[in-house]
Amino acid sequence: MSVEAGAGSKRRRFGNIVIDTKPLQVPAFRRLWIGTAVTAIGSQLTTVAVPKQVFDLTGSSGWVGLTGAVALVPLLVFGLWGGAIADTVDRRKLLLFGNAGIAVISALLWLQAWLNIGSVWLVLALLALNQAFFAINMPTRSAIVARLVAPELLPAATALSGTMNMFGTIFGPMAAGALMPVLGLPTLYLLDTIALVLTLYTVWRLPALPPLSGQVRRAGLRDVIDGFRYMGTQKVLLASFVVDIIAMVAGMPRALFPEMAERTFGDPAGGGLALGWLYAAIPIGSVLIGLLSGWLGRVRRQGVAVVVAICAWGAAIAGFGLAHALWLAIAFLVIGGAADMVSAIYRQSILQAAATDEMRGRMQGAFTVVVAGGPRIADVTHGWAGAGLGTAAASTSGGLLVIVLIAVAIALLPAFWRYRAGAVVE
Structure with a gap:
């Protein structure tokens, strides 16, 4: 083999591995994608600041867990409704509206903190408004992708999108x-707030994205119900939502991070690097997989891949709960993040390929409720479990519960286990 041929073979192998x-x-x-990159880091600053401010004001992981409950209601309502709206209006205009709303709420969060008002209820109210706009924004942004690139x-x-989001969740918390x-x-x-304002320009430069039918109209309750009916007929899509709910609700321990950073890993009361590392560790694993995701497209048994990845996530979270050294805790969270990214890439690919354009916004709305709402429920369950049982027991038992519930779910929905890329969705 010539030197040139050998070098070309190495480049091809490398290209099959990297993103x-x-x-x-x-x-x-x-x-x-550039707009996503700009806001990826900025949004994570607020993600860390809100629970930290709540913990500083109350000194309780239970109150930190309450942030999940406060965020959940607007996510459920506006995630589903926002997805329905995204199917009936120009998605570019809706994305501009959502980004502008989040920017205004972020500015108000800054103002209340700068004035040192000290009201935990004001912080929670602003968080609820933030999540309402986020719930409109996320399914709209996701539904746009299939209109911009070939299948x-x-x-x-x-x-690419998932890796950039995870990249932000590494450097934002740190x-x-x-x-x-x-x-x-x-x-x-x-x-x-500054990052969100900058992002408005990139969204403004997008092309108009009205419904393919050409009919712009108001979205109502019937549109949301139609989305649920459609989902109910697609067993693989339904299963993809169920397994992610299990992974996030039972296994996401982030409500425990502020307490663990101080009381397990020795951070000062005002915040420190341990807190940043705990929030960043899961995204580090996700980004590593994202950067080396070239091989993922060659896996055809995507249902099996999702199940294995979620079980690996559960095992890693259980290990995290047992870790008493910061480096070991971070290592388990990195492994968990890598497994979660594999699951997310396959689940989103299945969803984008299977849903029709007139249903894509509603399916992405449901995806938003699951992906963003699941961890909010976990904030509540882990926060109060941590307050009652201790952070180690709460995290370890949650990770083990993930594995048990996934086995039950696949026994009840075997079509997901059998799913292969390119197959007709059941």
């Missing part, structure tokens, strides 16, 4: 942990 960047050659998708590029586009003692907690909200 596929071909979707970035599409200008409209590239603009959407064969959907797995790569999903990996930046929050480093900046909080220096600049103060209010500055985190301000930086998020």
